[in-house]
Amino acid sequence: MSSSKQASRRNLSVKGLQAVLADKLDLRLSGWEILGGVMVVRLDPGYSESEKNLIGETIVRLHPTAVTVVNRMSIDDELREPVTEVIAGSKTESIHLENGCKYKIDPTQVMFSFGNKEERKRMAKISSPEETVVDMFACVGQFTLPLAKHSRPEKVYAVEKNPVALRFLKENIAQNKLSNVEPLLGDCRDVCPTGVADRVLMGYLFDTHLFLPTAINALNEHGILHYHFNCTEEKLEGEIQRILNLALKHAASANVSKTVQIKSYAPKMYHWVLDIDIEK
Ligand SMILES: C[S@@+](CC[C@H](N)C(=O)[O-])C[C@H]1O[C@@H](n2cnc3c(N)ncnc32)[C@H](O)[C@@H]1O
Structure with a gap:
Protein backbone atom coordinates (compact mmCIF):
# COMPACT_ATOMS: atom_id res chain seq x y z
CA MET A 1 0.00 0.00 0.00
CA GLU A 93 -17.79 -10.80 16.36
CA SER A 94 -14.57 -9.08 17.37
CA ILE A 95 -12.48 -7.86 20.30
CA HIS A 96 -12.81 -4.22 21.37
CA LEU A 97 -9.97 -2.90 23.57
CA GLU A 98 -10.77 -0.18 26.11
CA ASN A 99 -9.36 0.81 29.52
CA GLY A 100 -6.97 -2.13 29.38
CA CYS A 101 -9.92 -4.55 29.06
CA LYS A 102 -10.79 -6.91 26.21
CA TYR A 103 -14.46 -6.89 25.28
CA LYS A 104 -15.55 -9.71 22.97
CA ILE A 105 -18.70 -8.39 21.40
CA ASP A 106 -21.01 -8.82 18.43
CA PRO A 107 -22.93 -5.58 17.78
CA THR A 108 -25.59 -7.52 15.85
CA GLN A 109 -26.45 -9.35 19.08
CA VAL A 110 -25.77 -7.03 22.00
CA MET A 111 -25.41 -3.29 22.46
CA PHE A 112 -22.34 -1.34 23.51
CA SER A 113 -22.73 2.42 23.99
CA PHE A 114 -19.78 4.63 23.03
CA GLY A 115 -21.39 7.53 24.87
CA ASN A 116 -20.80 5.71 28.19
CA LYS A 117 -17.03 5.54 27.71
CA GLU A 118 -16.18 8.11 30.42
CA GLU A 119 -18.46 6.34 32.91
CA ARG A 120 -16.73 3.02 32.17
CA LYS A 121 -13.44 4.80 32.94
CA ARG A 122 -14.87 6.24 36.17
CA MET A 123 -16.11 2.80 37.26
CA ALA A 124 -12.58 1.39 36.76
CA LYS A 125 -11.37 3.44 39.74
CA ILE A 126 -14.50 3.61 41.89
CA SER A 127 -14.14 0.50 44.07
CA SER A 128 -11.44 -0.99 46.33
CA PRO A 129 -10.16 -4.43 47.43
CA GLU A 130 -12.38 -4.71 50.52
CA GLU A 131 -15.63 -4.08 48.62
CA THR A 132 -18.35 -6.39 47.29
CA VAL A 133 -20.14 -5.00 44.24
CA VAL A 134 -23.37 -5.94 42.46
CA ASP A 135 -23.80 -4.98 38.78
CA MET A 136 -27.55 -5.42 38.24
CA PHE A 137 -27.49 -4.96 34.42
CA ALA A 138 -24.09 -6.34 33.48
CA CYS A 139 -24.62 -7.05 29.74
CA VAL A 140 -21.20 -8.07 28.28
CA GLY A 141 -19.38 -6.52 31.25
CA GLN A 142 -19.28 -2.84 30.21
CA PHE A 143 -18.82 -1.71 33.84
CA THR A 144 -17.98 -5.04 35.50
CA LEU A 145 -14.76 -5.63 33.54
CA PRO A 146 -12.92 -2.33 34.20
CA LEU A 147 -14.17 -2.20 37.79
CA ALA A 148 -13.15 -5.80 38.60
CA LYS A 149 -9.83 -5.49 36.79
CA HIS A 150 -8.58 -2.11 38.03
CA SER A 151 -10.27 -1.58 41.43
CA ARG A 152 -9.83 -5.25 42.37
CA PRO A 153 -12.85 -5.58 44.71
CA GLU A 154 -13.16 -8.82 46.61
CA LYS A 155 -16.20 -9.82 44.55
CA VAL A 156 -18.45 -8.55 41.75
CA TYR A 157 -21.81 -10.24 41.23
CA ALA A 158 -22.66 -9.53 37.57
CA VAL A 159 -26.36 -10.09 36.86
CA GLU A 160 -27.71 -10.36 33.31
CA LYS A 161 -31.12 -11.48 32.07
CA ASN A 162 -30.26 -12.00 28.38
CA PRO A 163 -28.52 -15.39 27.86
CA VAL A 164 -26.74 -14.12 24.73
CA ALA A 165 -25.21 -11.17 26.61
CA LEU A 166 -24.34 -13.53 29.50
CA ARG A 167 -22.42 -15.79 27.11
CA PHE A 168 -20.25 -12.81 26.06
CA LEU A 169 -19.91 -11.74 29.70
CA LYS A 170 -18.58 -15.18 30.68
CA GLU A 171 -16.10 -15.15 27.78
CA ASN A 172 -14.97 -11.66 28.74
CA ILE A 173 -14.44 -12.66 32.38
CA ALA A 174 -12.20 -15.47 31.10
CA GLN A 175 -10.44 -13.30 28.44
CA ASN A 176 -9.55 -10.76 31.14
CA LYS A 177 -8.52 -13.48 33.62
CA LEU A 178 -10.85 -12.19 36.33
CA SER A 179 -11.29 -14.49 39.32
CA ASN A 180 -13.35 -11.98 41.35
CA VAL A 181 -16.48 -11.91 39.13
CA GLU A 182 -19.47 -14.23 39.49
CA PRO A 183 -21.90 -14.05 36.55
CA LEU A 184 -25.57 -14.68 37.40
CA LEU A 185 -28.24 -15.38 34.77
CA GLY A 186 -31.73 -14.04 35.42
CA ASP A 187 -33.89 -11.06 36.23
CA CYS A 188 -32.01 -9.06 38.85
CA ARG A 189 -35.21 -8.86 40.90
CA ASP A 190 -35.05 -12.65 41.28
CA VAL A 191 -31.34 -13.46 41.40
CA CYS A 192 -29.54 -10.49 43.04
CA PRO A 193 -27.83 -11.49 46.28
CA THR A 194 -29.15 -9.65 49.35
CA GLY A 195 -27.35 -7.83 52.17
CA VAL A 196 -23.86 -8.26 50.68
CA ALA A 197 -22.93 -5.20 48.63
CA ASP A 198 -21.00 -2.02 49.40
CA ARG A 199 -21.86 -0.71 45.94
CA VAL A 200 -24.63 -1.45 43.43
CA LEU A 201 -24.51 -0.47 39.74
CA MET A 202 -27.90 0.27 38.19
CA GLY A 203 -26.80 0.80 34.56
CA TYR A 204 -30.22 0.73 32.92
CA LEU A 205 -32.32 3.62 31.64
CA PHE A 206 -35.89 2.37 31.56
CA ASP A 207 -38.02 2.68 34.71
CA THR A 208 -34.87 2.36 36.81
CA HIS A 209 -36.94 3.27 39.89
CA LEU A 210 -38.71 -0.11 39.67
CA PHE A 211 -35.38 -1.72 40.60
CA LEU A 212 -34.66 0.45 43.66
CA PRO A 213 -36.06 -2.04 46.22
CA THR A 214 -33.83 -4.81 44.78
CA ALA A 215 -30.78 -2.52 44.71
CA ILE A 216 -31.23 -1.40 48.33
CA ASN A 217 -31.88 -5.01 49.37
CA ALA A 218 -28.57 -6.00 47.81
CA LEU A 219 -26.69 -3.47 49.97
CA ASN A 220 -25.13 -4.03 53.36
CA GLU A 221 -26.26 -1.76 56.21
CA HIS A 222 -24.86 1.12 54.19
CA GLY A 223 -23.47 1.54 50.70
CA ILE A 224 -23.59 3.40 47.42
CA LEU A 225 -25.98 3.15 44.47
CA HIS A 226 -24.96 4.28 40.98
CA TYR A 227 -28.42 5.11 39.65
CA HIS A 228 -28.78 5.78 35.87
CA PHE A 229 -31.74 7.58 34.30
CA ASN A 230 -32.79 9.88 31.45
CA CYS A 231 -34.06 13.39 32.14
CA THR A 232 -34.07 16.93 30.75
CA GLU A 233 -31.95 19.58 32.49
CA GLU A 234 -35.08 21.53 33.48
CA LYS A 235 -36.65 18.56 35.27
CA LEU A 236 -33.45 17.26 36.90
CA GLU A 237 -33.93 18.71 40.42
CA GLY A 238 -37.49 17.38 40.66
CA GLU A 239 -36.50 13.98 39.31
CA ILE A 240 -33.65 13.64 41.83
CA GLN A 241 -36.07 14.44 44.67
CA ARG A 242 -38.54 11.86 43.33
CA ILE A 243 -35.79 9.19 43.21
CA LEU A 244 -34.65 10.01 46.77
CA ASN A 245 -38.23 9.87 48.07
CA LEU A 246 -38.64 6.42 46.50
CA ALA A 247 -35.32 5.27 48.00
CA LEU A 248 -36.44 6.53 51.43
CA LYS A 249 -39.32 4.03 51.35
CA HIS A 250 -36.65 1.31 51.74
CA ALA A 251 -33.83 3.11 53.58
CA ALA A 252 -33.31 5.37 56.61
CA SER A 253 -31.31 7.91 54.63
CA ALA A 254 -30.48 8.59 50.98
CA ASN A 255 -28.16 11.41 49.89
CA VAL A 256 -26.73 12.26 46.49
CA SER A 257 -22.94 12.67 46.67
CA LYS A 258 -22.39 13.17 42.93
CA THR A 259 -24.42 13.87 39.78
CA VAL A 260 -22.80 13.14 36.40
CA GLN A 261 -24.20 13.97 32.97
CA ILE A 262 -23.08 11.02 30.83
CA LYS A 263 -24.34 11.81 27.34
CA SER A 264 -27.01 13.43 25.24
CA TYR A 265 -29.74 10.84 24.66
CA ALA A 266 -32.23 12.71 22.46
CA PRO A 267 -32.96 16.40 21.83
CA LYS A 268 -32.87 18.08 25.29
CA MET A 269 -32.80 14.65 26.97
CA TYR A 270 -29.67 13.52 28.84
CA HIS A 271 -28.41 10.31 30.41
CA TRP A 272 -27.40 10.97 34.05
CA VAL A 273 -25.97 8.92 36.89
CA LEU A 274 -26.41 9.70 40.58
CA ASP A 275 -24.08 8.36 43.26
CA ILE A 276 -26.47 7.88 46.20
CA ASP A 277 -25.23 7.13 49.74
CA ILE A 278 -27.70 4.83 51.46
CA GLU A 279 -28.11 4.01 55.17
CA LYS A 280 -30.64 1.26 55.77
C1 LIG B 1 -28.28 -1.27 27.97
S1 LIG B 1 -27.49 -2.61 28.68
C2 LIG B 1 -26.47 -1.70 29.77
C3 LIG B 1 -25.14 -2.30 30.01
C4 LIG B 1 -24.30 -1.51 31.00
N1 LIG B 1 -24.89 -1.55 32.33
C5 LIG B 1 -24.13 -0.07 30.55
O1 LIG B 1 -24.80 0.81 31.14
O2 LIG B 1 -23.37 0.20 29.61
C6 LIG B 1 -28.76 -3.19 29.78
C7 LIG B 1 -28.64 -4.67 30.07
O3 LIG B 1 -29.55 -4.98 31.12
C8 LIG B 1 -30.15 -6.24 30.85
N2 LIG B 1 -31.41 -6.30 31.60
C9 LIG B 1 -32.58 -5.67 31.32
N3 LIG B 1 -33.50 -5.93 32.28
C10 LIG B 1 -32.88 -6.72 33.20
C11 LIG B 1 -33.29 -7.30 34.42
N4 LIG B 1 -34.53 -7.11 34.89
N5 LIG B 1 -32.41 -8.05 35.12
C12 LIG B 1 -31.14 -8.23 34.66
N6 LIG B 1 -30.69 -7.72 33.48
C13 LIG B 1 -31.55 -6.97 32.76
C14 LIG B 1 -30.31 -6.25 29.34
O4 LIG B 1 -30.41 -7.56 28.85
C15 LIG B 1 -29.04 -5.54 28.88
O5 LIG B 1 -28.00 -6.45 28.64
Whole structure:
Protein backbone atom coordinates (compact mmCIF):
# COMPACT_ATOMS: atom_id res chain seq x y z
CA MET A 1 0.00 0.00 0.00
CA SER A 2 1.37 3.47 -0.89
CA SER A 3 2.14 5.83 2.01
CA SER A 4 -0.47 8.36 0.78
CA LYS A 5 -3.14 5.58 0.84
CA GLN A 6 -2.07 4.58 4.36
CA ALA A 7 -2.38 8.21 5.46
CA SER A 8 -5.85 8.58 3.92
CA ARG A 9 -6.98 5.34 5.64
CA ARG A 10 -5.67 6.50 9.01
CA ASN A 11 -7.44 9.85 8.73
CA LEU A 12 -10.78 8.62 7.40
CA SER A 13 -13.59 10.87 8.65
CA VAL A 14 -17.31 11.04 7.92
CA LYS A 15 -16.63 14.17 5.83
CA GLY A 16 -13.88 12.35 3.92
CA LEU A 17 -16.22 9.44 3.25
CA GLN A 18 -18.97 11.81 2.10
CA ALA A 19 -16.50 13.38 -0.34
CA VAL A 20 -15.37 9.98 -1.70
CA LEU A 21 -19.01 8.93 -2.28
CA ALA A 22 -20.30 12.35 -3.41
CA ASP A 23 -20.61 11.53 -7.12
CA LYS A 24 -22.62 8.36 -6.35
CA LEU A 25 -24.81 9.28 -3.38
CA ASP A 26 -25.46 11.76 -0.59
CA LEU A 27 -24.16 10.07 2.59
CA ARG A 28 -26.32 10.83 5.64
CA LEU A 29 -25.62 9.09 8.93
CA SER A 30 -26.24 9.92 12.57
CA GLY A 31 -23.10 8.22 13.85
CA TRP A 32 -20.35 5.64 13.40
CA GLU A 33 -18.28 3.76 15.93
CA ILE A 34 -15.56 1.16 15.54
CA LEU A 35 -15.74 -1.95 17.77
CA GLY A 36 -12.62 -4.00 17.10
CA GLY A 37 -12.91 -4.87 13.40
CA VAL A 38 -16.58 -3.97 13.10
CA MET A 39 -17.75 -0.50 12.11
CA VAL A 40 -21.25 0.23 13.41
CA VAL A 41 -23.02 2.96 11.42
CA ARG A 42 -26.44 4.50 11.82
CA LEU A 43 -27.52 5.37 8.28
CA ASP A 44 -30.49 7.63 7.67
CA PRO A 45 -33.37 5.59 6.21
CA GLY A 46 -34.09 5.42 2.48
CA TYR A 47 -30.97 3.88 0.91
CA SER A 48 -31.34 0.96 -1.54
CA GLU A 49 -29.54 -2.35 -0.85
CA SER A 50 -26.90 -1.55 -3.47
CA GLU A 51 -26.31 1.94 -2.02
CA LYS A 52 -25.88 0.46 1.47
CA ASN A 53 -23.43 -2.11 0.11
CA LEU A 54 -21.47 0.63 -1.67
CA ILE A 55 -21.23 2.62 1.58
CA GLY A 56 -20.16 -0.49 3.52
CA GLU A 57 -17.57 -1.61 0.99
CA THR A 58 -16.12 1.90 0.73
CA ILE A 59 -15.69 2.02 4.51
CA VAL A 60 -13.93 -1.37 4.52
CA ARG A 61 -11.67 -0.20 1.68
CA LEU A 62 -10.70 3.06 3.36
CA HIS A 63 -10.87 2.46 7.12
CA PRO A 64 -7.68 1.17 8.78
CA THR A 65 -9.29 -1.59 10.89
CA ALA A 66 -12.89 -2.18 9.71
CA VAL A 67 -13.43 -5.57 8.04
CA THR A 68 -17.20 -5.59 8.53
CA VAL A 69 -19.80 -2.81 8.49
CA VAL A 70 -23.07 -3.13 10.39
CA ASN A 71 -25.96 -0.69 10.02
CA ARG A 72 -27.86 -0.33 13.32
CA MET A 73 -31.48 0.65 12.72
CA SER A 74 -32.77 0.58 16.30
CA ILE A 75 -32.51 -1.09 19.68
CA ASP A 76 -35.48 -3.14 20.78
CA ASP A 77 -37.22 -3.91 24.04
CA GLU A 78 -36.11 -4.31 27.63
CA LEU A 79 -33.15 -6.56 26.78
CA ARG A 80 -31.74 -3.80 24.56
CA GLU A 81 -31.27 -6.13 21.58
CA PRO A 82 -30.06 -4.26 18.48
CA VAL A 83 -31.86 -4.43 15.13
CA THR A 84 -29.08 -4.45 12.52
CA GLU A 85 -28.06 -5.44 9.00
CA VAL A 86 -24.60 -6.34 7.71
CA ILE A 87 -23.76 -4.10 4.73
CA ALA A 88 -20.16 -5.21 4.11
CA GLY A 89 -18.04 -8.18 5.20
CA SER A 90 -19.39 -11.06 7.26
CA LYS A 91 -17.54 -11.48 10.57
CA THR A 92 -19.53 -9.59 13.20
CA GLU A 93 -17.79 -10.80 16.36
CA SER A 94 -14.57 -9.08 17.37
CA ILE A 95 -12.48 -7.86 20.30
CA HIS A 96 -12.81 -4.22 21.37
CA LEU A 97 -9.97 -2.90 23.57
CA GLU A 98 -10.77 -0.18 26.11
CA ASN A 99 -9.36 0.81 29.52
CA GLY A 100 -6.97 -2.13 29.38
CA CYS A 101 -9.92 -4.55 29.06
CA LYS A 102 -10.79 -6.91 26.21
CA TYR A 103 -14.46 -6.89 25.28
CA LYS A 104 -15.55 -9.71 22.97
CA ILE A 105 -18.70 -8.39 21.40
CA ASP A 106 -21.01 -8.82 18.43
CA PRO A 107 -22.93 -5.58 17.78
CA THR A 108 -25.59 -7.52 15.85
CA GLN A 109 -26.45 -9.35 19.08
CA VAL A 110 -25.77 -7.03 22.00
CA MET A 111 -25.41 -3.29 22.46
CA PHE A 112 -22.34 -1.34 23.51
CA SER A 113 -22.73 2.42 23.99
CA PHE A 114 -19.78 4.63 23.03
CA GLY A 115 -21.39 7.53 24.87
CA ASN A 116 -20.80 5.71 28.19
CA LYS A 117 -17.03 5.54 27.71
CA GLU A 118 -16.18 8.11 30.42
CA GLU A 119 -18.46 6.34 32.91
CA ARG A 120 -16.73 3.02 32.17
CA LYS A 121 -13.44 4.80 32.94
CA ARG A 122 -14.87 6.24 36.17
CA MET A 123 -16.11 2.80 37.26
CA ALA A 124 -12.58 1.39 36.76
CA LYS A 125 -11.37 3.44 39.74
CA ILE A 126 -14.50 3.61 41.89
CA SER A 127 -14.14 0.50 44.07
CA SER A 128 -11.44 -0.99 46.33
CA PRO A 129 -10.16 -4.43 47.43
CA GLU A 130 -12.38 -4.71 50.52
CA GLU A 131 -15.63 -4.08 48.62
CA THR A 132 -18.35 -6.39 47.29
CA VAL A 133 -20.14 -5.00 44.24
CA VAL A 134 -23.37 -5.94 42.46
CA ASP A 135 -23.80 -4.98 38.78
CA MET A 136 -27.55 -5.42 38.24
CA PHE A 137 -27.49 -4.96 34.42
CA ALA A 138 -24.09 -6.34 33.48
CA CYS A 139 -24.62 -7.05 29.74
CA VAL A 140 -21.20 -8.07 28.28
CA GLY A 141 -19.38 -6.52 31.25
CA GLN A 142 -19.28 -2.84 30.21
CA PHE A 143 -18.82 -1.71 33.84
CA THR A 144 -17.98 -5.04 35.50
CA LEU A 145 -14.76 -5.63 33.54
CA PRO A 146 -12.92 -2.33 34.20
CA LEU A 147 -14.17 -2.20 37.79
CA ALA A 148 -13.15 -5.80 38.60
CA LYS A 149 -9.83 -5.49 36.79
CA HIS A 150 -8.58 -2.11 38.03
CA SER A 151 -10.27 -1.58 41.43
CA ARG A 152 -9.83 -5.25 42.37
CA PRO A 153 -12.85 -5.58 44.71
CA GLU A 154 -13.16 -8.82 46.61
CA LYS A 155 -16.20 -9.82 44.55
CA VAL A 156 -18.45 -8.55 41.75
CA TYR A 157 -21.81 -10.24 41.23
CA ALA A 158 -22.66 -9.53 37.57
CA VAL A 159 -26.36 -10.09 36.86
CA GLU A 160 -27.71 -10.36 33.31
CA LYS A 161 -31.12 -11.48 32.07
CA ASN A 162 -30.26 -12.00 28.38
CA PRO A 163 -28.52 -15.39 27.86
CA VAL A 164 -26.74 -14.12 24.73
CA ALA A 165 -25.21 -11.17 26.61
CA LEU A 166 -24.34 -13.53 29.50
CA ARG A 167 -22.42 -15.79 27.11
CA PHE A 168 -20.25 -12.81 26.06
CA LEU A 169 -19.91 -11.74 29.70
CA LYS A 170 -18.58 -15.18 30.68
CA GLU A 171 -16.10 -15.15 27.78
CA ASN A 172 -14.97 -11.66 28.74
CA ILE A 173 -14.44 -12.66 32.38
CA ALA A 174 -12.20 -15.47 31.10
CA GLN A 175 -10.44 -13.30 28.44
CA ASN A 176 -9.55 -10.76 31.14
CA LYS A 177 -8.52 -13.48 33.62
CA LEU A 178 -10.85 -12.19 36.33
CA SER A 179 -11.29 -14.49 39.32
CA ASN A 180 -13.35 -11.98 41.35
CA VAL A 181 -16.48 -11.91 39.13
CA GLU A 182 -19.47 -14.23 39.49
CA PRO A 183 -21.90 -14.05 36.55
CA LEU A 184 -25.57 -14.68 37.40
CA LEU A 185 -28.24 -15.38 34.77
CA GLY A 186 -31.73 -14.04 35.42
CA ASP A 187 -33.89 -11.06 36.23
CA CYS A 188 -32.01 -9.06 38.85
CA ARG A 189 -35.21 -8.86 40.90
CA ASP A 190 -35.05 -12.65 41.28
CA VAL A 191 -31.34 -13.46 41.40
CA CYS A 192 -29.54 -10.49 43.04
CA PRO A 193 -27.83 -11.49 46.28
CA THR A 194 -29.15 -9.65 49.35
CA GLY A 195 -27.35 -7.83 52.17
CA VAL A 196 -23.86 -8.26 50.68
CA ALA A 197 -22.93 -5.20 48.63
CA ASP A 198 -21.00 -2.02 49.40
CA ARG A 199 -21.86 -0.71 45.94
CA VAL A 200 -24.63 -1.45 43.43
CA LEU A 201 -24.51 -0.47 39.74
CA MET A 202 -27.90 0.27 38.19
CA GLY A 203 -26.80 0.80 34.56
CA TYR A 204 -30.22 0.73 32.92
CA LEU A 205 -32.32 3.62 31.64
CA PHE A 206 -35.89 2.37 31.56
CA ASP A 207 -38.02 2.68 34.71
CA THR A 208 -34.87 2.36 36.81
CA HIS A 209 -36.94 3.27 39.89
CA LEU A 210 -38.71 -0.11 39.67
CA PHE A 211 -35.38 -1.72 40.60
CA LEU A 212 -34.66 0.45 43.66
CA PRO A 213 -36.06 -2.04 46.22
CA THR A 214 -33.83 -4.81 44.78
CA ALA A 215 -30.78 -2.52 44.71
CA ILE A 216 -31.23 -1.40 48.33
CA ASN A 217 -31.88 -5.01 49.37
CA ALA A 218 -28.57 -6.00 47.81
CA LEU A 219 -26.69 -3.47 49.97
CA ASN A 220 -25.13 -4.03 53.36
CA GLU A 221 -26.26 -1.76 56.21
CA HIS A 222 -24.86 1.12 54.19
CA GLY A 223 -23.47 1.54 50.70
CA ILE A 224 -23.59 3.40 47.42
CA LEU A 225 -25.98 3.15 44.47
CA HIS A 226 -24.96 4.28 40.98
CA TYR A 227 -28.42 5.11 39.65
CA HIS A 228 -28.78 5.78 35.87
CA PHE A 229 -31.74 7.58 34.30
CA ASN A 230 -32.79 9.88 31.45
CA CYS A 231 -34.06 13.39 32.14
CA THR A 232 -34.07 16.93 30.75
CA GLU A 233 -31.95 19.58 32.49
CA GLU A 234 -35.08 21.53 33.48
CA LYS A 235 -36.65 18.56 35.27
CA LEU A 236 -33.45 17.26 36.90
CA GLU A 237 -33.93 18.71 40.42
CA GLY A 238 -37.49 17.38 40.66
CA GLU A 239 -36.50 13.98 39.31
CA ILE A 240 -33.65 13.64 41.83
CA GLN A 241 -36.07 14.44 44.67
CA ARG A 242 -38.54 11.86 43.33
CA ILE A 243 -35.79 9.19 43.21
CA LEU A 244 -34.65 10.01 46.77
CA ASN A 245 -38.23 9.87 48.07
CA LEU A 246 -38.64 6.42 46.50
CA ALA A 247 -35.32 5.27 48.00
CA LEU A 248 -36.44 6.53 51.43
CA LYS A 249 -39.32 4.03 51.35
CA HIS A 250 -36.65 1.31 51.74
CA ALA A 251 -33.83 3.11 53.58
CA ALA A 252 -33.31 5.37 56.61
CA SER A 253 -31.31 7.91 54.63
CA ALA A 254 -30.48 8.59 50.98
CA ASN A 255 -28.16 11.41 49.89
CA VAL A 256 -26.73 12.26 46.49
CA SER A 257 -22.94 12.67 46.67
CA LYS A 258 -22.39 13.17 42.93
CA THR A 259 -24.42 13.87 39.78
CA VAL A 260 -22.80 13.14 36.40
CA GLN A 261 -24.20 13.97 32.97
CA ILE A 262 -23.08 11.02 30.83
CA LYS A 263 -24.34 11.81 27.34
CA SER A 264 -27.01 13.43 25.24
CA TYR A 265 -29.74 10.84 24.66
CA ALA A 266 -32.23 12.71 22.46
CA PRO A 267 -32.96 16.40 21.83
CA LYS A 268 -32.87 18.08 25.29
CA MET A 269 -32.80 14.65 26.97
CA TYR A 270 -29.67 13.52 28.84
CA HIS A 271 -28.41 10.31 30.41
CA TRP A 272 -27.40 10.97 34.05
CA VAL A 273 -25.97 8.92 36.89
CA LEU A 274 -26.41 9.70 40.58
CA ASP A 275 -24.08 8.36 43.26
CA ILE A 276 -26.47 7.88 46.20
CA ASP A 277 -25.23 7.13 49.74
CA ILE A 278 -27.70 4.83 51.46
CA GLU A 279 -28.11 4.01 55.17
CA LYS A 280 -30.64 1.26 55.77
C1 LIG B 1 -28.28 -1.27 27.97
S1 LIG B 1 -27.49 -2.61 28.68
C2 LIG B 1 -26.47 -1.70 29.77
C3 LIG B 1 -25.14 -2.30 30.01
C4 LIG B 1 -24.30 -1.51 31.00
N1 LIG B 1 -24.89 -1.55 32.33
C5 LIG B 1 -24.13 -0.07 30.55
O1 LIG B 1 -24.80 0.81 31.14
O2 LIG B 1 -23.37 0.20 29.61
C6 LIG B 1 -28.76 -3.19 29.78
C7 LIG B 1 -28.64 -4.67 30.07
O3 LIG B 1 -29.55 -4.98 31.12
C8 LIG B 1 -30.15 -6.24 30.85
N2 LIG B 1 -31.41 -6.30 31.60
C9 LIG B 1 -32.58 -5.67 31.32
N3 LIG B 1 -33.50 -5.93 32.28
C10 LIG B 1 -32.88 -6.72 33.20
C11 LIG B 1 -33.29 -7.30 34.42
N4 LIG B 1 -34.53 -7.11 34.89
N5 LIG B 1 -32.41 -8.05 35.12
C12 LIG B 1 -31.14 -8.23 34.66
N6 LIG B 1 -30.69 -7.72 33.48
C13 LIG B 1 -31.55 -6.97 32.76
C14 LIG B 1 -30.31 -6.25 29.34
O4 LIG B 1 -30.41 -7.56 28.85
C15 LIG B 1 -29.04 -5.54 28.88
O5 LIG B 1 -28.00 -6.45 28.64
